[in-house]
Amino acid sequence: MTLKKGRTRNGFGDSMTTQEVKRKLATILSGDVRGYGRLLTKDEAGTICTLSTYKEMMASLIQQHGGKVIDAPGDHVLAEFSSVADAVQCAVEIQKELKNRNDELPEHRRMEFRIGINLGEVSEKEEKIFGDGLNVAARIQMLSDAGGICLSGIVYEQVKNKLEFSYEYIGKHTVKNIAGPVRVYRVLPVGETASLVSSWKRIGLNYWKQLNPAIKIIIVLIALANGIWQLYPHFINPSVEVASKKKMAFPLPDDPSIAVLPFVNMSGDPKQEFLSDGITEVIITALSKVPHLFVISRQSTFSYKGKPVKVKQVSEELGVRYVLEGSVQRSADRIRINAQLIDALTGRHIWAERYDRDLTDIFALQDEITIKTLTAIRVKLTEGEQASTYDKYYKGKQGLDCYLKTMEGWHYYWGHNVGDTREARRIAEEAIAMCPNVPMNYVLMGMVNQMEFWLGLGKSPRESIEKGIEWTQKALAIDDSMPFAHGLLGHFYCLKREYDKALAEGERAVALDPGGALTHLGYGMSLNYAGRSEEAIPIFIKAIRLDPLGETGNFLHLAQAYRVTGRFKEAVSEFKKALQRSPDNLFAHLGLAGTYILMGREEDARAEAAEVLRINPKFSLDYFAKILPFKDQSVIDTHINALRKAGLK
DSSP, rough: OOSOOOOOEEETEEEEEGGGOEEEEEEEEEETTTTTHHHHHHHHHHHHHHHHHHHHHHHHHHHHTTTTTEEETTOOOEEEESHHHHHHHHHHHHHHHHHHHHTTTGGGGGEEEEEEEEEEEEETTEEEEEEEHHHHHHHHHSSSOTEEEEEEEHHHHHHHHTTSSOEEEEEEETTTTTTOOOOEEOOOSHHHHHHHHHIIIIIHHHHHHHHHHHHHHHHHHHHHHHHHHHHHHHSOOOOOOOOGGGGSSSSSSSSSSEEOOEEEEEEOOOGGGHHHHHHHHHHHHHHHTTTTOOOOOHHHHHGTSSSSHHHHHHHHTTTTTEEEEEEEHHHHHHHEEEEEEEEEEEEEEEEEEEEEEEEEHHHHHHHHHHHHHHHHTTTOOOOOOOOOOOTTOOHHHHHHHHHHHHHHHHHTTTTSSSHHHHHHHHHHHHHHHHTTHHHHOOOOOHHHHHHHHHTOOOOOOOHHHHHHHHHHHHOOOOOOOTTOOOOOHHHHHHHHHOOOHHHHHHHHHHHOOOHHHHHHHHHHHHHHHOOHHHHHHHHHHHHHHHHSSSSSSHHHHHHHHHTTOOOOHHHHHHHHHHHHHHHTTTHHHHHHHHHHHTTTOOOHHHHHHHHHHHOOTTHHHOOOOOOOSSSSSHHHHHHHHHHTTTOOO
């Protein structure tokens, strides 16, 4: 079906003529690599080489089964099939071939894919596919084990009697932005167990139908009793997978270390994601303020959102001992929160609690969970210090509505694109009008102005800076103890070339939030721009350790500091890490282009310059030179001259 009228908007907020959009039914295969960030950290060159080889193999098998690869960004593979059976058969053969290849590699270098398959309606424009059919496949993929395959219910119904595989129903799952839960099935590995299951289906089913009902009941009771007997030892002494220090991607810090996983939204309403995410973020923020406690940033832990990960995996990939996880369920004006703290090195539950409260108690409840966590790992708050201060700003029903509005605005801000930035501005304006005494709303508006500066969305760069300072100072006038607001103000002062003020604000932010990745990133940026790049490098490295799977900016700014100090090989490595996380990051391509020129690699530099123009055909070297906020003009001149030599204008 082809749409003939009107205009619509794509996922980046850009308009497009719907006359060019075709809708169709398609089988979508979505795959990605489990623990890809960890593999990159350990062996970047080897990981990229292995990924390229594996992708070539997968593309070949997909073509052999009548499919085609429609996109393959980073460690992801998306493919389209006209036949559901062909897609499932192809997925099984891919996993079989991947297993054979992985068996030849050491365990720490094995690259395991997760695959999800869905049949649904998609939209196609200029050979690009998007829509709910693709989104469901991607979400189902996240439910798959490493080396496994998950199917949506509609795919299972199509293949259950056609293919000689066995399947396991793993329940209904709420899929973001999709109305109603999706039934999900797991394809069982081919082998003896699957063969026995198939044989039972073929031979035993007819015999079962002929049995006397009373005999059926006896058989079921015997089977149930036997099952309980077999499982009894596990209830007494459960087998727990514990993390290994030797397998950790990073050495354990000397201080107690913790990762807080995104609390799961159990409400069945996707709109409540802002509530569960907000609770998680407040707990992380509160913990990060405590001295001598190592807290992984939200950007890294939220990379696990919607994925069925194990505590052992989280501990080893992030290099932490403790993991806090939980769930949130809202019903009218009541909220239920389940939370548990686990020692990954022993597998022991330190504590587990269930809270049933009124929604208006949410902020006191967040403090209670935070304090329990700190007490359990023997870290005490200093006398008079509180876990958080959010509760004094969000009171009653209106306060809760305002809190959810603020969380929604942050969600759009992190999109870092034109459409999401404009939506974040609209929400920030609504939040300020709703609750004018809440400082977090003014910080959000300051962040919107910062993003408008870099994207060129404001009336002028200078106005974006001045407005950003104005909004941030309003937040600090209400509460001067907000570390992120001080860090943001420091960034604006850098953009104004007021470096002493910028450094003072950065130092204040780190003092208020000694375990915050974002505060360290902001302070490092101020040092780098102020001409103190050598001092900035260890600050950036600490930000990355606190946020190893998170923000592209961590690696981007460390790379810039390396480039300024003449450590070009290290700069190239960090720029490439940034691009692994965000392939279309304009500033990473600019950084590589300039660095390659300084290394005498002109051909590579011109390739990166071409990428810059692909991403932004209107890129202006003159405008870029004006907004670079380095104190030392020679740093700007060196970079701009290198970019000009690379072919940019």
